[in-house]
Amino acid sequence: MFKFIDSLSLKKIITLSVIISSLLSIPLLVIYALNPIETTNSSASSVAGEPKIFKHTDPVGTTKISGIKPFWGKAGDEVVVxxxxxxxxxxxSYIAIGNAKITEYSKWEDNQIVFTVPQNSTSGKISLSIGNYQLTWDKAFNVFNTNTQFALVFNNKKITLVNYPENISKVYIWQTLYSEPEVFxxxxxxxxYEIPKTINSIEWVSVEDENKVGIPFTVNPLEFTD
Structure with a gap:
């Protein structure tokens, strides 16, 4: 063995080493190419202390938002898209409420995203950005907090405005996510205010001021359960 090595020139030994290294690296490249990129994120772990592995795959086809529920939330609440x-x-890729980017997601699958309303966010439209593509939901999402005094009460085909602000202008309600809104x-x-008898259910509500800026309000979630 040692005589064989002695008989090789330094140049031949280096060349042989390069060839062997290249052959050993090919299986690793094949494995990497056949598997999606994976990252770990301990903050979104389903088991305490155990990092969750995310597989990144790009969407195939045209992205579409079909609905968002609920239409309201405060910091820490989960919202389903x-x-x-x-x-x-x-x-x-990310979701934003107005200009506030969402940083916490408990689910991001091809047909459903679940995110947490961030601190210091305000009412606004929800947008979805995937790479250079952006899609915006056409209705304002209501963000409130523990200091929000203005409330909407729905009872017996009526809307009651409690502690409404002076700059309030309009209240919009949608019977379905794709119907034309009833404007008050x-x-x-x-x-x-009387709700028209033709409206049997309400799936979305928003309130805006005189400058068409969303006004935060609270509702009783039990009035909007399926």
Whole structure:
């Protein structure tokens, strides 16, 4: 063995080493190419202390938001977005409420995303960005907090405005996510409004001020359960 090595020139030994290293690296490259990129994120672990592995896959086809539920939330609440072709934790992708980017997701699958409302966010439209593609839900999402005094009460086909702000302008309600909204022009001296008899259920509500900026409000979640 040693005589064989002695008989080889230094140049031949280096060449042989390069060839062997290249052959050994080929199986690793094949394994890497056949598997999606994976990252770990301990903050989204389903088991305490155990990192969760995310597989990143890009969406295939046109991305579509079909619905969001509920239409309200405060910091720490979870919101579900469902639709088509979201991918699975695609890289450089996020949801935002207005200008506030969401950083915490408990689920991001091809047809459903579950995110947590962040601190210091305000009411606004929800947008979905996947790479360079952006899609915006056309209704304002209501963000409130423990200091929100303004409330909407739905009872007996009526809406009651409690502690409404002076700059309130309109209340919008949607029977379905794709129907035309019923618009209530707020009269500052009136607090109770009749809901048309043709509206049997309500899936979305938003309130805006005179500048068309969303006004936070609270509702009783039991009034909107299926």
């Amino acid at each position: 469902w639709g088509e072709n979201f991918g699975e934790y695609p890289i450089n 022009e707020v009269d500052k001296g009136q607090t109770v």
